[in-house]
Amino acid sequence: MSAWIFGATSRVGEALARHWAQRGYDIVLSARRREEAEAIASDIALRFRVRAHVLVLDATDIDGHEAAILAMAASSGAIDHAALVFGDMGDQEGSQADSAAAAHVINVNYTGAVSICETLAALMIEQGSGNIIGVSSVAGDRGRASNYIYGSAKGAFTLYLQGLRNRLHEHGVGVLTVKLGFVDTRMTWALQSGLPKATPEASAAAIAAAVERGENVMYYPRFWAGIMGIIRAIPEPIYKRLKIG
Amino acid sequence: MTDIWAEREVSGWGRVPRATMLCARADHPRDVAAALAARGGEPMIAHGLGRSYGDAAMMRGGRVVFTRRLDRMLAFDEASGVVRVEAGVSVEDLILAFLPRGFFPPVVPGTWFVTVGGAIAADIHGKNHHVAGSFGDHVRAIDILVASGDVVHASRDENADLFAATIGGMGLTGVILSAEFAMERVAGPLIDMESIKFENLDEYFAVNAESDAFSHTVSWIDCTTRGDAMGRGIYMRGRHSSVLGAGDPFDAGVVDDAMKLVNARPFEANWLLNGLSIRAFNTAYFNKQLKKRVAAQAHFKSFFFPLDSVRGWNHLYGDRGFMQYQMVVPDREAVREVLTEITGAGMASFLAVIKDFGATCNGGLSFPRPGTTLALDFPNHGAPLLALMERLDRIVATAGGRVYLAKDARMSRDTFREMYPDWEAWRDVKERWDPNHHFQSEQGLRLGLCGGASS
Ligand SMILES: Cc1cc2nc3c(=O)[nH]c(=O)nc-3n(C[C@H](O)[C@H](O)[C@H](O)COP(=O)(O)OP(=O)(O)OC[C@H]3O[C@@H](n4cnc5c(N)ncnc54)[C@H](O)[C@@H]3O)c2cc1C
Ligand SMILES: NC(=O)c1ccc[n+]([C@@H]2O[C@H](COP(=O)([O-])OP(=O)(O)OC[C@H]3O[C@@H](n4cnc5c(N)ncnc54)[C@H](OP(=O)(O)O)[C@@H]3O)[C@@H](O)[C@H]2O)c1
Numbered sequence: 001m002s003a004w005i006f007g008a009t010s011r012v013g014e015a016l017a018r019h020w021a022q023r024g025y026d027i028v029l030s031a032r033r034r035e036e037a038e039a040i041a042s043d044i045a046l047r048f049r050v051r052a053h054v055l056v057l058d059a060t061d062i063d064g065h066e067a068a069i070l071a072m073a074a075s076s077g078a079i080d081h082a083a084l085v086f087g088d089m090g091d092q093e094g095s096q097a098d099s100a101a102a103a104h105v106i107n108v109n110y111t112g113a114v115s116i117c118e119t120l121a122a123l124m125i126e127q128g129s130g131n132i133i134g135v136s137s138v139a140g141d142r143g144r145a146s147n148y149i150y151g152s153a154k155g156a157f158t159l160y161l162q163g164l165r166n167r168l169h170e171h172g173v174g175v176l177t178v179k180l181g182f183v184d185t186r187m188t189w190a191l192q193s194g195l196p197k198a199t200p201e202a203s204a205a206a207i208a209a210a211v212e213r214g215e216n217v218m219y220y221p222r223f224w225a226g227i228m229g230i231i232r233a234i235p236e237p238i239y240k241r242l243k244i245g
Numbered sequence: 246m247t248d249i250w251a252e253r254e255v256s257g258w259g260r261v262p263r264a265t266m267l268c269a270r271a272d273h274p275r276d277v278a279a280a281l282a283a284r285g286g287e288p289m290i291a292h293g294l295g296r297s298y299g300d301a302a303m304m305r306g307g308r309v310v311f312t313r314r315l316d317r318m319l320a321f322d323e324a325s326g327v328v329r330v331e332a333g334v335s336v337e338d339l340i341l342a343f344l345p346r347g348f349f350p351p352v353v354p355g356t357w358f359v360t361v362g363g364a365i366a367a368d369i370h371g372k373n374h375h376v377a378g379s380f381g382d383h384v385r386a387i388d389i390l391v392a393s394g395d396v397v398h399a400s401r402d403e404n405a406d407l408f409a410a411t412i413g414g415m416g417l418t419g420v421i422l423s424a425e426f427a428m429e430r431v432a433g434p435l436i437d438m439e440s441i442k443f444e445n446l447d448e449y450f451a452v453n454a455e456s457d458a459f460s461h462t463v464s465w466i467d468c469t470t471r472g473d474a475m476g477r478g479i480y481m482r483g484r485h486s487s488v489l490g491a492g493d494p495f496d497a498g499v500v501d502d503a504m505k506l507v508n509a510r511p512f513e514a515n516w517l518l519n520g521l522s523i524r525a526f527n528t529a530y531f532n533k534q535l536k537k538r539v540a541a542q543a544h545f546k547s548f549f550f551p552l553d554s555v556r557g558w559n560h561l562y563g564d565r566g567f568m569q570y571q572m573v574v575p576d577r578e579a580v581r582e583v584l585t586e587i588t589g590a591g592m593a594s595f596l597a598v599i600k601d602f603g604a605t606c607n608g609g610l611s612f613p614r615p616g617t618t619l620a621l622d623f624p625n626h627g628a629p630l631l632a633l634m635e636r637l638d639r640i641v642a643t644a645g646g647r648v649y650l651a652k653d654a655r656m657s658r659d660t661f662r663e664m665y666p667d668w669e670a671w672r673d674v675k676e677r678w679d680p681n682h683h684f685q686s687e688q689g690l691r692l693g694l695c696g697g698a699s700s
Contacts, residue, residue, distance in 0.1 A: 011272055011314065036273050039331070047342045186272055190248035209333035 004028040004079055006057070006116055007086025009036045012135065013183045015204035016083055021048035028076055030055040031086075047159040051076075059084060059086050059112030060104065069119045082120045083133040087154070089187055095149040102149050109153035114160055131174040131211050134153050135159040138179050138219065141228045144244055156222060164215060177217045178207055181224035196221065249280060255309055258559050259298040260566035261625050261654060262687070266304060268292075270311040274331070275420045277310055277390050281420075281683065284308045288685035288695070291420045291559060293360030294335060297367060298569045299654025300687035301415050307685060310420060312362050319423060326428040327385065332362030332421040339428070340545075348428035349485065349545075351383040355598075357550050362421045366653035368413035368611040370618075372461035372483075373547070375603035379613050381412030382605060391419040392679040410674040414613030415650055418675055419688050431485040436461070436548040438483030439540045442531075446476030446581055453480070453601050460484045461548075467531050468597040468621060469524045471588045476581075478599070479534060483548060519624070525592035562624050568654055570634055571620035573602060573613065574646030580617050582640045587621065590633045594621035609671045610694075612649045620652065631655055648654045653688065661692045668694070 003020040007013045008029035017027050021044045026169075031037040034056045041052035055072045057065065073079065090105035117132060124130035138145055140154030158177055165175035182188050184197040191197075198206075198221045210218045219225040234242070249269045256263030267287075269280040281289060285308075292302040292309050303309060315333035322328075322345035326348050330339070337357040339350045352364070352371040359369065368381040377383075389411060397419075399408035411418045439459075443449045445596050449464060456462050459482035492690035552558055559567065574580060580599075587594065598620045606614040623630050638660045641648060647664035648656055662668055672694060676682075689695040 009273065036275075039273075039317045042319050046318040047323050047338075184274075186249070186270070189270060190251040192251075234642055 001080050002026040004082040006030040006084045010085050011200040013085035015200040019204045019208050021050045024050040027067045028053045030057045032058045060107045062115045065115045066119045078127050080129050081131045085135045089150045092147050105149050106153045113157050125171045128172050133176045135178045138181050138224050138228050142231055179219045181221050255303045257298045258296050260567050264305050268309040272314050277420050279309045290686040291416045293363035294358050296359045299649040304686050329425040332682045334361050348682050349431045351429045352380040353549050361424050366416045370613045372463045376460050378605035381607055385425045387424045388422045389419045392683040398494050407678055413609050417684050417695050432487050432489050434545050435486035435488050436483045436543045437486045438543050441480040441538045444477050456482045463600045466597045466599045467527045468587050468594040476584050492564045520593045523595045566627040567623050567624050569652040571649040571652040572641045572646050573616045574620040574644045575616040579644035603685045608667050658693045
């Protein structure tokens with residue numbers, strides 16, 4: 001059994017890796033920083049006595065994705081779960097002012113994610129099994145002035161995952177779209193909000209449980225489904241006047 | 246970019262003082278370096294699991310960096326038991342990972358919710374101090390981020406001055422990023438133990454004198470009775486059992502599991518722990534054990550960490566918080582004087598613990614030295630409590646003893662200097678590595694260990 005985490009140096013990714021390792025999965029940890037990924041790999045191997053491999057990959061290095069993933073797959077065997085957790089919120093004002101900055105946000109959250117998913121999809125079709133888990137965001141459900149560059153990239157990723165699920169279904173491969181609300185990580189450290197932040201550990205456990213149940217789309221924390229339902233229902237003539245976060 | 250700094254309320258375990266200050270939380274070692282570089286010229290201090298009682302891990306008007314998420318185990322040698330871990334790894338993490346392999350942390354405090362960084366910075370002691378020394382004695386090397394921004398490898402051979410000053414150094418020499426130390430080999434999760442009732446202080450010393458065969462000793466002592474029964478209590482002594490396996494460390498028994506669900510926060514009230522309820526508890530606890538001597542096999546969790554089963558028990562003291570007074574004195578008469586002073590003051594201590602330390606003494610700001618240590622919790626009575634503690638300080642200082650910095654929130658600078666004669670030599674080392682005092686805590690400022698320019 002093996003589970004792959006892309007974006008293993010994020011606390012959500014690390015929590016997912018620990019969750020699956022505790023249940024006996026060998027783990028492939030993909031990240032752009034080798035040293036940190038190796039620290040996480042030793043930790044997982046020591047705590048849970050499973051094998052943990054490191055795959056150094058930058059989400060924006062699209063040309064390198066396929067070869068790197070295939071090489072790792074050749075040595076580590078069938079992939080049960082592959083979770084794409086990496087993401088980059090960027091800086092909205094920076095992205096507005098500098099198209100290279102905007103393109104970077106789009107490349108990490110969307111283009112890079114698509115490139116990795118396509119390689120995984122090909123492998124899993126060949127296996128005839130597997131699950132792809134794409135970590136998207138509630139920010140992708142409706143555009144907002146304060147983060148629409150990031151939001152649009154996540155929204156595109158959400159749409160992509162929907163299509164991918166439709167395509168992979170007949171091959172016995174599952175696709176889970178995870179729309180995170182607030183999780184207590186570096187991304188939300190300085191965020192002041194009345195809404196509670198989920199722990200990375202609880203988020204990981206919920207994601208893994210949703211994979212087991214074969215869910216298609218999940219919000220986490222769950223109440224975000226309700227919030228986004230309301231936000232999506234606001235008519236555009238009104239919505240465009242609102243200032244939300 | 247999201248900001249790495251955010252306002253958070255910070256306090257020690259006693260919840261006095263507590264205040265809001267700018268904090269960062271490190272996910273990786275690089276984040277600690279980034280925080281140091283971007284601290285806006287203000288001083289900074291590390292904060293682990295916040296189990297020190299007072300103001301050691303906080304800094305109003307400065308910055309705090311949380312290290313708890315630096316929690317990776319980096320290397321382990323099954324043959325020697327030597328482990329290398331990031332500084333935010335907790336004693337709980339270590340036990341859960343290594344007890345199934347037959348290893349236990351060399352020294353553990355009365356709670357497993359402490360980080361390795363905090364264990365080194367306070368040079369913590371356990372029930373086995375008389376045979377194993379303190380945590381620092383087992384540390385072979387550390388990697389520490391110092392004021393220059395460099396990560397320095399320090400051990401007894403390399404950068405030995407920094408290494409020694411960091412053990413017990415209360416975070417003031419830099420932020421420990423990782424540490425290497427030897428774990429102790431054990432057979433399983435059980436402890437062979439005996440509890441012996443003692444009727445007064447003399448009897449405590451008598452039982453202690455004949456307990457050499459036990460690697461772990463500690464006693465609960467009733468600080469509410471005066472006269473002949475002053476210092477009565479229960480002496481607990483034990484050792485890791487040679488009984489193999491016997492369940493895994495996750496299985497702490499039904500009672501423990503039920504206790505886990507108990508959360509003290511809803512009970513928070515200033516009146517809950519008052520003189521009356523404290524006296525009643527102490528009497529009930531003393532009378533619970535009917536026989537003079539009881540031998541039993543205990544699970545390590547109830548032997549080492551009995552309080553951990555009530556989550557957030559520090560909230561039982563209510564909003565006013567509480568303080569702990571822990572001191573060590575080289576002679577028995579001073580112990581008696583301290584007890585007399587406390588029982589006479591009518592400020593009951595809910596939990597009091599007494600233990601004799603062994604011979605090892607690490608110098609610098611490290612607390613343990615040969616003698617008897619007594620630790621007492623007090624609801625925060627305000628001025629009368631502070632006055633009592635001042636009187637206790639006098640007795641302790643006169644006897645050549647000292648107060649534990651990890652428990653301290655109020656000691657005066659003069660008293661501290663009297664109790665820790667090595668302070669000047671320690672400060673010289675601090676200033677060699679941190680000339681502009683980038684690392685400061687409220688406690689360090691109060692005690693005159695740091696202060697001055699930070700830039
Ligand atoms: C119920 C209970 C029982 C206890 N029993 C004992 C006992 O039996 N024996 C004993 O010795 N102590 C005992 N203690 C005290 C406790 O062991 C120490 O205070 C320990 O330092 C707490 O670790 P922490 O991770 O919570 O550190 P914190 O309280 O967060 O910090 C303590 C100090 O360590 C520094 N520090 C933390 N991490 C780092 C780092 N990475 N680098 C540099 N400095 C750092 C901080 O700056 C601060 O000065 C007990 C505490 C409680 C609450
Ligand atoms: N936290 C929330 O409330 C929240 C809400 C909605 C959605 N999300 C999503 O949840 C996921 C996890 O985020 P998080 O909260 O755990 O934050 P995080 O710690 O900032 O995680 C971001 C991760 O993405 C990686 N990454 C960034 N750029 C990369 C690149 N070019 N190539 C490869 N990896 C790259 C980062 O690697 P480095 O460590 O090397 O920087 C890091 O591992 C993200 O997809 C995020 O968008 C989070």
